[in-house]
Amino acid sequence: MLFKIKELKSEILSDPVEELTSRPDLAVERISGWCLQILDILEKIEMVLLGEEVVGENIGLKLEEECDLCKGQGKITHPDWLEYWDIYMSKKKEIEKNRPNLRWTEIDNAVKAELEKIGVTEPLDEPEEIVCPVCNGKGDVLTAHGKTLLYVLKKHWDEI
Numbered sequence: 598m599l600f601k602i603k604e605l606k607s608e609i610l611s612d613p614v615e616e617l618t619s620r621p622d623l624a625v626e627r628i629s630g631w632c633l634q635i636l637d638i639l640e641k642i643e644m645v646l647l648g649e650e651v652v653g654e655n656i657g658l659k660l661e662e663e664c665d666l667c668k669g670q671g672k673i674t675h676p677d678w679l680e681y682w683d684i685y686m687s688k689k690k691e692i693e694k695n696r697p698n699l700r701w702t703e704i705d706n707a708v709k710a711e712l713e714k715i716g717v718t719e720p721l722d723e724p725e726e727i728v729c730p731v732c733n734g735k736g737d738v739l740t741a742h743g744k745t746l747l748y749v750l751k752k753h754w755d756e757i
């Protein structure tokens with residue numbers, strides 16, 4: 598790109614001024630041509646700089662960040678299991694408070710027995726963990742900069 602600019606500069610400088618002043622129509626055409634070439638080069642420079650700015654980590658523009666829902670794990674507890682464990686934990690707390698001398702397995706059995714009485718059982722039909730629906734299992738999601746870059750890439754994909 599720098600080579601192109603140097604080439605263009607030498608072309609502009611080598612053109613005799615007299616020729617341009619004596620032929621105004623030619624001068625307009627030539628100068629318009631140079632302007633277009635310069636604009637084209639500037640656009641390319643801008644695109645390269647923008648690309649470096651977006652990708653460059655040194656200025657802190659992150660393209661992706663940790664997924665809020667799964668905290669980067671890519672998977673989450675199935676909602677049915679989440680609901681089950683919520684009820685389980687509150688019942689466990691209640692039993693531990695009322696019967697402090699029970700051992701862990703006794704507490705677990707007592708909790709399960711109490712839950713069965715109110716019709717709450719482990720949702721065994723569902724897997725305990727599922728792929729995170731927000732990040733599709735990647736653990737990371739795009740930031741605003743990442744989305745912008747993706748949008749631009751999709752739009753101009755045929756030019757690559």
Ligand SMILES: [Zn+2]
Pocket residue numbers: 664665666667668669670671672729730731732733734735736737
């Ligand atoms: Zn996620």
